[in-house]
Amino acid sequence: MKNKFYDYSLFPYLKTNTPKCFFDLDNRIAEKYKTLSKKMTSKERQLAENICRRVADIYFYNSLIEELIYNENKDKSARQISALLVGYLSSCKAFLDAVAITITDIYKLPLKLPQQDLLKKKFQEKFAAKNQSRAATYKSFESFYKDVKNWRDVAIHRTSPFVIVEGKSSNIENDKIFLASKLNVNFRELVLKGDENFTWHEPTYLHHKWEKDLLNLCEEICKDVC
Secondary structure, three states, X not given: OOOXXXXXXXXXXXXXXXXXXXXXXXXXHHHHOOOHHHHHHOHHHHHHHHHHHHHHHHHHHHHHHHHHHOOOOHHHHHHHXXXXXXXXXXXXXXXXXXXXXXXXXXXXXXXXXXXXXXXXXXXXXHHHHHOHHHHHHHHOOHHHHHHHHHXXXXXXXXXOOXXXXXXXXXXXXXXXXXXXXXXXXXXXXXXXXXXXHOOEEOOOHHHHHHHHHHHHHHHHHXXXXX
C-alpha cells in the first residue's frame, strides 16, 4: 500500500498534475517498507512530503497569478499579482532550501543550518567530498539557483516585482498586465526612463522560465530520497 504523501500537499486542490517523480518515489518507498505504519513514519516519507509541499506551494501561487491575469479589473489585478509574486519567489527559495536540507540529511554532511544552502561554497565542497558525481549533478542547476535567489532577495529586501497595466483603462478587457524582467524596478525609474526602456513579460514569465529546471531538480532530489 502506498502512503500517498503528495495528498498532504496542495496538489489535490490544483489544476496542475502532480509531478510524476512523486508517484515514482511513492512506489519506491512502498517497496522498501512492507507495513503502512513503517511507511508513514519513515524518514523517506517525511523528506518526500516536505519537498512535495514546497513544489505544490510554487504551483499554488502561479495558479493564483494566472487567474488574476484574466480578471476584469486589471489595475487591481496588477497590484495583487505583485504581492503574489513575493509569495511565489519565497516559495521557490523555500524549495531550494528544502533540497539543500534534504541532501544534508541523506548524505550526512557536517554542516550547520546556515551553511545548508545550494549556493554556499562549503556546502558544495562537503557534498563533493561525499559524492562527487551527485554534487556535480546538483551544481549543474547553479544558474537556476542564482536566478531564484536574486529575484527573491530583491522582492523581500528591496522592492516588490514591478507589474503594470498596458491599455487605455484598468477595466478594458483587452488591456494586458506585464512584469518588468529587470530586478529592482520602481515607479520613479519608470517615469525617468520611460517604459520603452524596459523589457516586459507576462506575469507568469518566471514560472515558465524556471519550470523545466524546477521539475528536473525535483526529479533528482526524489532519486536521492529513496
